[in-house]
Each structure stands twice: as C-alpha cells, then as structure tokens.
Amino acid sequence: MSHDKFLTTEIRRRTLLASMAAVGASATLGTGKAFAQEPEKPAEIIVRAWGGSWVDSLKAGVSDSFTKATGIAVRHDLTEDNEIQPKVWAAVAQGRVPPIHINWDTTTNATKSALRGVTEDLSDLPNLKNTTELAKPVGLDGYPIVNTYGYVYVLAYRPSAFPNGAPKSWKDLLDPKLKGRIALYNDGIGFHFPAQVAGGGKLEDIPANMQPAWDFIAKIKEQQPLLGEDPDFTTWFQKGEIDAACTISTNAREAKKNGIELAWVVPEEGAKFDTDGLWIPKGLPENELYWAKQYINHALTKEAQQVWLDGLGLPGVVPGLTPPADLVGDPSYPTTEEDFKHLIRISSKVQVENESQWFAKFKEIMQG
Amino acid sequence: MRKSRAAYPLTWRVMDMLEAIAARLWPARFARALPYLMLAPAVLLVGILVLGLVQIGDSSLRVLDTSTFLMSEDYTLANYQRALTESFFATVAGRSLLGSVIVTVITLILAFPYAYLMVRTPSSALRNVLLVALFLPFFIGQVVRAYGWLIILGNQGMVNEALGLVGVPPMRLLYNYPAVLFGLIQYMLPFAVLMLAPALTAIPAELEAAASSLGANWLGTFRHVVLPLARPGLVGAGLVVVTLSLTDFAIPAILGGGSQDFIANAIYDQFFRTSDQGMGATLSLLLVAVGSLLVGLVFMLFGAGTLAMTGERK
Structure with a gap:
C-alpha cells in the first residue's frame, strides 16, 4: 500500500515538472506554433460545465477557440457539479484516471476539492500574471483553483x-x-x-x-x-x-x-458576490494534464474572457474587458471599487x- | 446397408449430443445441487448488496472533517446522534412515513375497484381499455410524469385555466404536501392494480354468486367474501406501495417546491451538497431499518400476502 503511494507521488512529481517546463515554454495559445517539447495531443479534453447559456458561452468563448488553436476537440460534460465531485474524489482515491480533465466549478465547491488534495497546482500558468486579484482563491495556498469571473x-x-x-x-x-x-x-x-x-x-x-x-x-x-x-x-x-x-x-x-x-x-x-473557477483533478496522464492546463491558460486570455463572459454577463479576471452593452453601470456587473462596496x-x-x-x-x- | 435418415433424424442426434455434454458437465449425481446452483445468481446479487451495506455501515460511523474533507479515521456514533436529535431529520422522517401511509391507503382504495372491474368485466373491450390505461404510464418515466403535472397543475396550467373560465382566480395547486401525495398516488396506482389483479382473479366468481343467492346484498358480499379473500393482494400491493413511497426522491423534489423533502432527498443532500458521506450513509441505513421494520410489522399483522414464499393462501 505504502509502496503504491510512493510510486504515485513520484509520478506526480515528474508529471508536474514536465508540465511546468512545457507550460512555461508556451505563454499563450493561438500562435499556431508547435513546440518540440509539446506532449502528445489527446483526441479530446473533457470539461464539466453547466448547461444552457452557461455551456454555450464557454463553448463560444473558450472551447471553440481552443480547438481551433490546438486541434483538440472539447467535450462538455453536463453532469451537475455536486454529482461529479464524488466521482472525481473516488477516482483520485482509487488511483484511477478521473472522468474529466477540467472542472468548471463554484469556488466554494472547488475549495472542498482543494482541501481534500485532489486538485493539481495551477500556479505555473503563464497567463496568471495578467489577471486581477480576483483570480486567486482566498484562503488557499497557491492556485489549486483559478477563479475566472465573479457573479x-x-x-x-x-x-x-x-x-x-x-x-x-x-x-x-x-x-x-x-x-x-x-x-x-x-x-x-x-x-x-x-x-x-x-x-x-x-x-x-x-x-x-x-x-x-x-x-x-x-x-x-x-x-x-x-x-x-x-x-x-x-x-x-x-x-x-x-x-x-x-x-x-x-x-x-x-x-x-x-x-x-x-x-x-x-x-x-x-448582495453576495462569489466566484467560479476552473481546476484540474489529479491522476491525469502527463500529456492530458499539459493540455488541460493549456485550456485553462487559454481561458485566461483577454479574447477568450471577453466572448465567454459577454455570454454570461459577468465581470472577468483580466483587466480591460468591455462590459456587455446592457450591463454598463449595472450593479450586477461590478467594475469599480464603489460597485464592490x-x-x-x-x-x-x-x-x-x-x-x-x-x-x-x-x-x-x-x-x- | 445404408441407414435410413428418417429412422434417426439429425435433430435427435443433436439432442443426444447436447445431453451427453450436459451429463459430462453436470453428472446425475449433482442433481440435488441443481436448486442451489439456480440460487447462485440471487445469492451473488444479495451478497453484493450486503457488501455495499457493510461499506455504508462503515461510512456511517465516520464524521466529515471540514478542514480536509476526508472522513475521520476513528469510529463514532456522532452521525446517529445527529440524525436522531436534530429536528430537521425528524421532520423529514415524519413527513416521509406519514406520506407513505396516506399514499398507500388512498392508492389501495382507488386501485381496488379498478382491479376488480378489470378482472370481472364481461366486456373484453373495457378490459383492454383498462389494461392499456394501466400500462401506458409505465412507458412514461416518473420524472416526466411529474413534469407533466407541473404543466397541468401550474398557475398557468390547464386546471387553473379551466377554473378561470368559471371565474375562479388562479390558485397554487403545486409545491405543497398534497401535491406530493397526489403525484405519488398517481405514480403508485398501476403498481397496486397489478399486485391486486392476480389476487382478485383467484377469487371464484361463483362464490360471489353463492353469497348473493343466499341473500347477501352487494355490500355484504364485498365485505364478507371479496375483501377477506383479496387480503393477500391488498397486503402485497400495500407493501410495494408503502416501500416505494417511503423511499421516493423525484416526486417530492419536483412537486414539493423544495420545501417538502422526503428522506431520500435528505440523503441526496448529504452525499452531493454537503459532501458528508458519513451522514448520508447514516440516513440511508436508518431508512433501510425503518422500511424493514414497517414491512416486518405488516408481515406480523397481516402475513406476507401475495409476496409469501410458501404459496399458502391466508
């Protein structure tokens, strides 16, 4: 038992190092440039999402442009956030590959997963340096989750x-x-x-x-x-x-x-202000982890945030986004310090x- | 001399061969073990269920640590203490138990004449209509049916629109306890009729005719002949309806408007909303225990009805 645990730890460390190197080499997606150290592309990335206008916005803003840039298809898994959580937890506990690559989750729910230790560290995402303070989960070390907008x-x-x-x-x-x-x-x-x-x-x-x-x-x-x-x-x-x-x-x-x-x-x-975010469960193969990170990194670009959050009508975590016309000055779309008061x-x-x-x-x- | 094919057809030869293979695989001396072999799949299934229950039992004795969202290493009865002392769980359990009893009584009252008519009617056309009406709901899932009631009973639904035609203002027909009970009764009715029909079929029509010829009126015949002989069916149907109602999730969730939870809804919340598997497991085990006690009580008082294993009619 302890031997298995030791092996798992070793693999995770190697995976992390490789991912860090690869992610560090490509600050943004969409350049069409192929890197020699890019790991093998999976046929698809599975992103858990909420249905209706939520998934439509994600697809329009992030998934479609990610597929265009990388050639990797994005499948949206519409399992409820509360119901995917025990499945992911069980997969990580049993050393299985988790059923999704990326979980689009409420920060509160995601924090539970982070506290349980089933989330990958995302501190090495290059585009994090362009984000506001809102992207950082409060009360947690590093970036087990990246907040992507507030509501x-x-x-x-x-x-x-x-x-x-x-x-x-x-x-x-x-x-x-x-x-x-x-x-x-x-x-x-x-x-x-x-x-x-x-x-x-x-x-x-x-x-x-x-x-x-x-x-x-x-x-x-x-x-x-x-x-x-x-x-x-x-x-x-x-x-x-x-x-x-x-x-x-x-x-x-x-x-x-x-x-x-x-x-x-x-x-x-x-009124309560909260955030949603993206996180990656532990246990993915090395190459899939790399591309899952690339997806989240892409979600933090200004272009992706603008389209995604126009659809949702929510303020993002990248400075300089333009509010949708119908929400300019709307208290549900806070942009200034006064709004947040x-x-x-x-x-x-x-x-x-x-x-x-x-x-x-x-x-x-x-x-x- | 060439053998005639007709004397020993090919099919016989195949059968002989199969019998020989069967005899080799399962010699005659194993014959007494055959019933046990046939029981094996059931034993396996029950064994898996018991294993699951053991795991649930283990989880129920662990509490959630909200600083790590892992279950505690040590065993404790804290979840049981919470389940038995917190008023929320008592409210939900009471609502579920009372609801399942009310649903069972009303469903049996409605199912009995339906099943009786279906069995006794001389008109095959009417019997077919009743059978189709009975089986049709089985092709429509429980959730879809519940959503159907939302359309029919909603503020802008068909019923309120009809009431509006006679000057009655829209009224709230959904999202309350009666709506949940109504949905459950509608869902359970076919189960009850299906359980009752064989029991009523087994009552010879001549007995009713004899009672009538001896001077009994319709009510007397029903009370002293039909009802006692239909008891196995009533008990069987009652057991099925009470256990299904007690453990139902979808109808209270959809027609209850979020404020009429049954135990299954509370279990779901613990597993999937608060991530407290220990508490969810505790409530699950308590539900199994209460359901088993209820069924045991009915067995003691009325026998097992059509669910009896002996084939003996009580």
Whole structure:
C-alpha cells in the first residue's frame, strides 16, 4: 500500500515538472506554433460545465477557440457539479484516471476539492500574471483553483408586481402580497449573508453569530418561498409562479433575453458576490494534464474572457474587458471599487468550513 | 446397408449430443445441487448488496472533517446522534412515513375497484381499455410524469385555466404536501392494480354468486367474501406501495417546491451538497431499518400476502 503511494507521488512529481517546463515554454495559445517539447495531443479534453447559456458561452468563448488553436476537440460534460465531485474524489482515491480533465466549478465547491488534495497546482500558468486579484482563491495556498469571473446573487423581480418601483431592500420580500410568490436557492446559497444584514446583524459576526440571519430567514419562511435551482427560477418566472427571487444575475439576464418580464437590483443590505473557477483533478496522464492546463491558460486570455463572459454577463479576471452593452453601470456587473462596496464577499474557506451547518440550519427552518 | 435418415433424424442426434455434454458437465449425481446452483445468481446479487451495506455501515460511523474533507479515521456514533436529535431529520422522517401511509391507503382504495372491474368485466373491450390505461404510464418515466403535472397543475396550467373560465382566480395547486401525495398516488396506482389483479382473479366468481343467492346484498358480499379473500393482494400491493413511497426522491423534489423533502432527498443532500458521506450513509441505513421494520410489522399483522414464499393462501 505504502509502496503504491510512493510510486504515485513520484509520478506526480515528474508529471508536474514536465508540465511546468512545457507550460512555461508556451505563454499563450493561438500562435499556431508547435513546440518540440509539446506532449502528445489527446483526441479530446473533457470539461464539466453547466448547461444552457452557461455551456454555450464557454463553448463560444473558450472551447471553440481552443480547438481551433490546438486541434483538440472539447467535450462538455453536463453532469451537475455536486454529482461529479464524488466521482472525481473516488477516482483520485482509487488511483484511477478521473472522468474529466477540467472542472468548471463554484469556488466554494472547488475549495472542498482543494482541501481534500485532489486538485493539481495551477500556479505555473503563464497567463496568471495578467489577471486581477480576483483570480486567486482566498484562503488557499497557491492556485489549486483559478477563479475566472465573479457573479452577484441579485434580487430579481417582475416589475409589474412592484408597481411602486423596484424593491430597495431584501425586507421587501416580506410584503404579504408576495406570499408564495418568492423563491430562493434550495440550500439558501446567496441568501445567508444579506439575510444577516437584513436581520440586523453584522457581517463581521459571520460565522460566529448568524442568529440575525436565521431570524430573518424564519420570517421569509412565513412567506412560503419556493426553493429550487438555477433552471427552476427561469421556469417559475416564465410560468407566473413567482414575482421575486434571489438568484445569480446571469439567470435573470438569460430569462430576460428569453422575453420574460424581469429586472434586478442589489438591495441596500448588499448582495453576495462569489466566484467560479476552473481546476484540474489529479491522476491525469502527463500529456492530458499539459493540455488541460493549456485550456485553462487559454481561458485566461483577454479574447477568450471577453466572448465567454459577454455570454454570461459577468465581470472577468483580466483587466480591460468591455462590459456587455446592457450591463454598463449595472450593479450586477461590478467594475469599480464603489460597485464592490455594495457587495458581500466572504472567503471560500469560511464558507466551506461552515456550509454544512448553514445548510442544515436553513433546511431546518424551511422544512419545518 | 445404408441407414435410413428418417429412422434417426439429425435433430435427435443433436439432442443426444447436447445431453451427453450436459451429463459430462453436470453428472446425475449433482442433481440435488441443481436448486442451489439456480440460487447462485440471487445469492451473488444479495451478497453484493450486503457488501455495499457493510461499506455504508462503515461510512456511517465516520464524521466529515471540514478542514480536509476526508472522513475521520476513528469510529463514532456522532452521525446517529445527529440524525436522531436534530429536528430537521425528524421532520423529514415524519413527513416521509406519514406520506407513505396516506399514499398507500388512498392508492389501495382507488386501485381496488379498478382491479376488480378489470378482472370481472364481461366486456373484453373495457378490459383492454383498462389494461392499456394501466400500462401506458409505465412507458412514461416518473420524472416526466411529474413534469407533466407541473404543466397541468401550474398557475398557468390547464386546471387553473379551466377554473378561470368559471371565474375562479388562479390558485397554487403545486409545491405543497398534497401535491406530493397526489403525484405519488398517481405514480403508485398501476403498481397496486397489478399486485391486486392476480389476487382478485383467484377469487371464484361463483362464490360471489353463492353469497348473493343466499341473500347477501352487494355490500355484504364485498365485505364478507371479496375483501377477506383479496387480503393477500391488498397486503402485497400495500407493501410495494408503502416501500416505494417511503423511499421516493423525484416526486417530492419536483412537486414539493423544495420545501417538502422526503428522506431520500435528505440523503441526496448529504452525499452531493454537503459532501458528508458519513451522514448520508447514516440516513440511508436508518431508512433501510425503518422500511424493514414497517414491512416486518405488516408481515406480523397481516402475513406476507401475495409476496409469501410458501404459496399458502391466508
């Protein structure tokens, strides 16, 4: 057993050294230049992704141009992020080749994998030097994950349900006329921190004292909210089931593009700001690891970020990106320091360490 | 002299050859072992399941370390303590148990006349219609059926549109406990009818005619003749429906609007949302235990019904 472990460690070290040398030799993709030390190209790279407009944007911005530059096909695996995680963990634990090359993941989820030690180090990606501070995962050593953009959990609403103007506060969700007409994520994600403020608490008290958040969530429970996931919000707005929701701005924007009457705000208490990222599971063959790194390196180029994030309507990690025309000045697309003052960002490590308890508490309130 | 082919056809020769091979592979003295050999696949399958349960049992005794997201090396009963003391798990377990009992009772009440009519009707056309209506849902998966209800019962669905025609404003028909129970009953009905039909077929129609000729009215015949003789079918159908309802995932997830979780949903959350395999394993084992106890209780009170192994009718 220990012998196997020793061998694995040796291989990993060799793999890492080779990858570092190769990645260092090619700072960018798309030059069409073939390097002598480039390892053999795999037939395809498998990237786990979210479906709908999410994967469409990734394909348009990153995957297609990667394939054009390298000739390597990119297959998008739409397995849910929560469901791919145990598969990857099991593969690494059993010394098998993982089922994907790259995981497009929430930073919180990815942090769990990093803490478990199943992620490759990405510190040697040349394009990291061109990125903003947002690309670096908070509370972790090195780059087991590379954050690729940020997003905001906005208060999306149906304007016709708010005839007196846009909601200003998360407390507006307590309006009796909205009973049974609001929605949250089914694990409460995105809502805990603004609820802490709306409940009269302080962000500095997270995670030690979140009672104000639970008190506010208990009041929201009286409003009989629907609890779902990204696709549910679009469906519920479309089918007239809800008038307001705490959801990622991308979903709200996509629903609006599809003709649903929708607008969104960052309420006065603030809104949660978080990041998603890309990471590579351990256990890939040497050449595949190299090309997986090249994919992520490519995702950090300005050209790829511009197209990818235009589709998502989210701010990237490379300076100088142009916001989509419909999001200029929009609080869900923060670009200035002033914009970020209204957003709540808590380190992934704190979130990961407390997520299980917060989840249980949220469920206890909502299922009660 | 050349042998006649007709005297000993080729097919016989082939059969002889196969028999010889079979006799060589499985000599007559092994004949008593044949039933055990036939049992082997089942034993293998159950063995794999038991192995899985052992692994789940092992996981249930380990807690998640959120600083490394690995399971603890040491064994502890902490997960069981959490499962038995935290109100969330009690709420979900209570909802699942109560739901499965309500679904079973209503499903049996609805399935019985359906199965009775299907078995007793002299019209083959009606029997065929009932059979088609029964089997059609089997070709449509549970998830698709649940989404179908979203379309029918939604705020802008067919039912609310019909109500709107008579001046009734749209009402919330989905995303609550009754919606989940409704979806489960609709899903379970064919299972119950299929379990009941053989038991009702086995009741001779002459017995009902005899009861009638002795002065029993329809209700008396049903109560004193049909119902007691249909008990094995009712027990079998009840067991299938109660266990499937208790462990269902999709219907509560889709029709419950996220606030009507059953135990299976809580297990999913532990495995896939919080990455806590230990807690997920604990809840899984407790679900197996509760389900087994429930089935054992029914066995004790009513026998095994059509699921009985002896073939004896009770």
